[in-house]
Amino acid sequence: xxxxxxxxxGIPAKYGGYEIFVEELSTRLVKKGFSVTVCCEYDKKRMAxxxxxxxxxxxxxxxxxxxxxxxxxxxxxxxxxxxxxxxxDAIYVLGTAAGGMMFLPKLLNRNVRTLVNIGGLEWKxxxxxxxxxxxxxxxxxxxxxxxxxxxxxxxxMKKYVGxxxxxxxxxxxxxxxxxxxxSWDKIxxxxxxxxxxxxxxxxxxxxxxxxxxxxxxxxxHIVIKGFLKSxxxxxxxxxxxxxxxxYRNRIEKILQNDYENRVSMLGGIYDNRELLEMLRQNCYAxxxxxxxxxxxxxxxxxxxxxxxxxxxxxxxxxxxxDDSALYFKNENDLAKKIEFIEHDGNIKSKLKDKxxxxxxxxxxxxxxxxxxxxxxxxxxxxx
Numbered sequence: 001x002x003x004x005x006x007x008x009x010g011i012p013a014k015y016g017g018y019e020i021f022v023e024e025l026s027t028r029l030v031k032k033g034f035s036v037t038v039c040c041e042y043d044k045k046r047m048a049x050x051x052x053x054x055x056x057x058x059x060x061x062x063x064x065x066x067x068x069x070x071x072x073x074x075x076x077x078x079x080x081x082x083x084x085x086x087x088x089d090a091i092y093v094l095g096t097a098a099g100g101m102m103f104l105p106k107l108l109n110r111n112v113r114t115l116v117n118i119g120g121l122e123w124k125x126x127x128x129x130x131x132x133x134x135x136x137x138x139x140x141x142x143x144x145x146x147x148x149x150x151x152x153x154x155x156x157m158k159k160y161v162g163x164x165x166x167x168x169x170x171x172x173x174x175x176x177x178x179x180x181x182x183s184w185d186k187i188x189x190x191x192x193x194x195x196x197x198x199x200x201x202x203x204x205x206x207x208x209x210x211x212x213x214x215x216x217x218x219x220x221h222i223v224i225k226g227f228l229k230s231x232x233x234x235x236x237x238x239x240x241x242x243x244x245x246x247y248r249n250r251i252e253k254i255l256q257n258d259y260e261n262r263v264s265m266l267g268g269i270y271d272n273r274e275l276l277e278m279l280r281q282n283c284y285a286x287x288x289x290x291x292x293x294x295x296x297x298x299x300x301x302x303x304x305x306x307x308x309x310x311x312x313x314x315x316x317x318x319x320x321x322d323d324s325a326l327y328f329k330n331e332n333d334l335a336k337k338i339e340f341i342e343h344d345g346n347i348k349s350k351l352k353d354k355x356x357x358x359x360x361x362x363x364x365x366x367x368x369x370x371x372x373x374x375x376x377x378x379x380x381x382x383x
């Protein structure tokens with residue numbers, strides 16, 4: 001069976017959740033005997049294959065402007081839907097930005113089967129204006145209409161697919177790997193991020209951590225305000241890139257109140273997964289403030305690192321963590337929960353074990369891949 005996967009920046013994974021998901025899924029499918037092509041964004045360092053997976057690249061480089069990048073992503077998805085239609089048995093599109101174009105593959109090959117992963121509630125995100133939200137909603141509806149199968153990675157997402165979508169929607173979560181323990185290496189940390197003097201004061205198990213794109217829906221502003229309101233004597237490390245200059249200005253204004261340099265903004269770390277995992281495994285606790293979307297890969301990665309998680313209180317995060325995490329509603333609640341965790345050693349130890357057990361039992365990559373194989377086989381057998 002020949003499968004093409006569209007909608008990520010490409011593999012090997014260097015950016016975010018979609019890329020990690022694509023790498024994990026595609027490498028495992030190849031080992032099961034599938035022929036997989038991953039469609040990638042433009043890259044000067046092109047590889048023909050990776051771990052047995054065929055790689056195809058968009059011939060145009062992405063723009064630096066974040067708004068223009070959305071149009072680039074639509075171009076990317078549309079280009080590959082056309083390019084891969086005739087040579088694929090199934091095309092799996094991640095995200096619905098180009099949902100209005102999902103009729104194209106079947107115009108070129110009536111036997112090809114199409115799947116779409118809704119990914120998240122883009123039309124509800126504050127970072128988009130009204131017109132953009134309307135377009136995201138419309139494209140999601142069109143993607144649901146044209147696709148043979150709709151994949152949601154969270155059961156809570158099913159309520160957003162509508163009556164038409166319900167008949168062809170399947171829940172398959174993301175997966176998580178059990179991580180090999182990585183020893184604390186402060187020299188490696190400081191040498192990698194040389195410009196941040198605050199890193200000189202960071203010690204193992206003495207900092208809170210947040211890894212996310214720096215945008216309003218991930219509530220970085222609430223995390224910083226809540227942490228600064230708390231009486232914690234630890235550091236807060238935030239890893240991720242800004243998606244707009246407006247939000248950068250908003251965060252920098254809040255950081256002007258950080259008189260004691262308690263917060264360190266490290267930017268994105270996409271080229272050193274070992275360093276990222278070292279920071280995860282050795283933090284005191286992890287804050288996950290995402291408020292929209294389904295099962296977030298960064299949350300699963302934190303769970304697999306066996307650390308305490310303090311998550312934004314919403315249906316998606318509660319579905320993933322259940323009672324193995326604590327939750328906060330706003331900055332004041334966050335400050336209280338930070339202090340509660342720091343002053344109760346028993347709850348910290350209990351949550352670490354509980355969240356680890358949950359991710360092992362519910363979010364195994366082996367289970368995820370078997371579910372995808374079943375979906376692909378069922379789709380092709382209907383031809």
